[in-house]
Amino acid sequence: DTAVSQTPKYLVTQMGNDKSIKCEQNLGHDTMYWYKQDSKKFLKIMFSYNNKELIINETVPNRFSPKSPDKAHLNLHINSLELGDSAVYFCASSQRDRNTEAFFGQGTRLTVV
Amino acid sequence: DAKTTQPPSMDCAEGRAANLPCNHSTISGNEYVYWYRQIHSQGPQYIIHGLKNNETNEMASLIITEDRKSSTLILPHATLRDTAVYYCIVRVGGFGNEKLTFGTGTRLTIIP
Numbered sequence: 470d471t472a473v474s475q476t477p478k479y480l481v482t483q484m485g486n487d488k489s490i491k492c493e494q495n496l497g498h499d500t501m502y503w504y505k506q507d508s509k510k511f512l513k514i515m516f517s518y519n520n521k522e523l524i525i526n527e528t529v530p531n532r533f534s535p536k537s538p539d540k541a542h543l544n545l546h547i548n549s550l551e552l553g554d555s556a557v558y559f560c561a562s563s564q565r566d567r568n569t570e571a572f573f574g575q576g577t578r579l580t581v582v
Numbered sequence: 583d584a585k586t587t588q589p590p591s592m593d594c595a596e597g598r599a600a601n602l603p604c605n606h607s608t609i610s611g612n613e614y615v616y617w618y619r620q621i622h623s624q625g626p627q628y629i630i631h632g633l634k635n636n637e638t639n640e641m642a643s644l645i646i647t648e649d650r651k652s653s654t655l656i657l658p659h660a661t662l663r664d665t666a667v668y669y670c671i672v673r674v675g676g677f678g679n680e681k682l683t684f685g686t687g688t689r690l691t692i693i694p
Contacts, residue, residue: 473625502681510667512626512684525681559625570616571682573625 472496473574475560481580482550490545490577492560500524501543502561502571503535512559518543519565550581586670591689600657602688604670607651614673615646616682617655619666626669626684629655665692 473494482488494501502525503515517525521537532548547554557578563571587605594600606615616631630637630644632653637644643656657664667687 504682511686512620512669514681514683517681527681557623561625570628570631571626573627575625576623 472572473560473562475558475574475577477577478575479578479580481582484550484552484581486550487546487548488550488579489547490558490560490579492543492545492574494541494560494562494572496562496564496572498562498564498572499540500563500565501537501540502563503543503545504559504561504573506557506559506576508556516543516545547579550579552581555579555581586672586685588668588670588685588688590686591691593691593693594657594660596662596692596694597659600655600660600664600690600692602655602657602668602670602690603652604655605652606670606672609650609672611650615644615650615653616671616673617642617644618669618671618682618684619664620669620687621663621666629668631673660690660692662692662694664690666690 476491500519502517505515506512514527515529516535518537534546537543557576559576560574561571614631614633617629618626620626630639630642632644632646646653667689669684669687671682
């Protein structure tokens with residue numbers, strides 16, 4: 470069983486389109502995250518949700534809207550895609566009240582053309 | 583946020599111990615040191631973490647200096663599969679504000 474799974478793994482789309490990336494974790498964790506890794510390989514946090522509540526929003530454009538229907542899911546919807554949105558997006562989860570590790574998904578490589 | 587400094591790259595012979603240093607001179611008393619690695623194109627993988635005592639698990643050992651201003655990750659018997667970028671991270675925040683701030687890491691290459 471994959472602990473943190475993301476779909477799709479690859480996504481190629483045109484500028485201006487709207488797309489979603491889905492993430493699910495089966496670890497029973499209460500906190501989920503989205504990270505972005507750009508072409509220079511810098512990995513930065515975008516959002517964090519705890520029990521479906523937004524906790525961290527790191528200066529991300531309004532075109533990015535995370536949605537958490539339940540504790541096990543955190544989806545990322547992106548409107549009006551731009552060339553600069555091309556990156557690898559990683560979902561992760563952890564348990565908030567323990568100093569334990571975050572588990573990452575395998576990433577979604579988004580290419581905007 | 584406490585910053586970390588790591589060498590950009592290191593080589594290690596297969597079968598030898600790989601020692602990866604990290605400086606975190608501005609670390610606060612309640613901040614933990616975490617190590618993650620990212621094997622090419624995969625999601626980051628947790629390795630180990632510690633507060634002030636040395637730690638060991640099945641993957642690695644973590645040695646933290648007494649003043650907590652630096653640490654060393656030790657992979658005791660490096661294999662080719664340990665080739666990856668290794669990130670030393672100081673964990674920020676308390677409940678509800680956890681986030682991992684990744685730096686540029688150390689690219690470790692294991693040489694056959």
